[in-house]
Amino acid sequence: MSKSSQEQSPKAKSTALSTSEQHELLATEERREVLESLDDRQLPIDLEELACVVEGASQPEDAAGENTESVKIELHHMHLPKMAEMDVIDYDADANQVTSYRPVQ
Numbered sequence: 696m697s698k699s700s701q702e703q704s705p706k707a708k709s710t711a712l713s714t715s716e717q718h719e720l721l722a723t724e725e726r727r728e729v730l731e732s733l734d735d736r737q738l739p740i741d742l743e744e745l746a747c748v749v750e751g752a753s754q755p756e757d758a759a760g761e762n763t764e765s766v767k768i769e770l771h772h773m774h775l776p777k778m779a780e781m782d783v784i785d786y787d788a789d790a791n792q793v794t795s796y797r798p799v800q
Contacts, residue, residue: 710797742791
């Protein structure tokens with residue numbers, strides 16, 4: 696049975712970005728960590744889990760967990776919408792979930 700055109704697998708076709716768009720996408724550590732974590736996880740992924748992964752990657756082990764809420768806010772309002780705008784992910788802001796991911800070429 697084939698899927699309808701509206702249904703997509705969580706890891707769909709890759710997205711082709713210009714060199715400038717690739718630089719913009721990879722300009723922040725947070726977006727690089729999101730991309731790396733999406734390669735390793737089953738989707739959908741909750742904002743809370745993604746924030747913990749991103750924060751853990753950027754903090755020493757003894758400090759991890761202290762800024763999860765601020766990382767969550769930053770991802771929700773800045774990084775994930777930017778990545779969705781670039782068509783790299785689908786982000787459901789109401790459900791706070793990344794629902795699909797398209798690797799960058």
